[in-house]
Amino acid sequence: MVMVEDDIFRALADPTRRAIFEKLADGCMNASALREGMAISQPAMSQHLAVLRGAGLVRQTRQGRFVNYDVDPAGVALIAQWLAKYRAYWPARVDALKAVLKEMDQ
């Protein structure tokens, strides 16, 4: 038994790590680019990325000397799946969700 959600939520619990993950929401980026404007040391960034990767939230691809990171859809899907347990508690947002889906159809 692996309890994937443990790693996911623990990874997202740290504000710095969540900021990194949210940066990646806009698209693929390498570790150095991620550090820009973040007041974080290189080892710290590397450690955070390792945690995010261990949680299945982020994937890495070597490209020369750089390592590109991007959001792992599998991890996001797991969160969405977990959140689905509580869909009964956000009926007020149904309309907003509908709009999102309509938008995605086009």
Next chain:
Amino acid sequence: MVMVEDDIFRALADPTRRAIFEKLADGCMNASALREGMAISQPAMSQHLAVLRGAGLVRQTRQGRFVNYDVDPAGVALIAQWLAKYRAYWPARVDALKAVLKEMDQ
């Protein structure tokens, strides 16, 4: 600046606390009922519930000597809102979501 998501994800990072929260997904329950089958001391439960409440994930209502806890829709909505940033990464689940919405319409 309060950074609500900080408290939310920190609260959900603990497996025991997540188990409690998931129990409440099925409906309102008091602290003693929540402890059943959980191998957790009374103070520990109380502390966990305090953290969940502080994060806005759970509400409490006194009913005589008991305190009933239930999921706070506001907290769930915040997670859904946060997750919406990543909707581009789970297109495979659009159909499932549509089914959910159709079901909610009825």
Next chain:
DNA sequence: ACCATAGATAAGCAGATGCTTATGTGAACC
């Protein structure tokens, strides 16, 4: 072959976290 650059890993440490036991508070019942 040498050096520079991007990133990972190791070790150590200050602060946070979750548990414990003990005690406090509040409501019901006699």
Next chain:
DNA sequence: GGTTCACATAAGCATCTGCTTATCTATGGT
């Protein structure tokens, strides 16, 4: 008023986390 039950809070402590500095690995350029 006193006792019991449901829960909260306090204090202490072992463990975990995230940072730091130092060092290692890997790739590219010359």
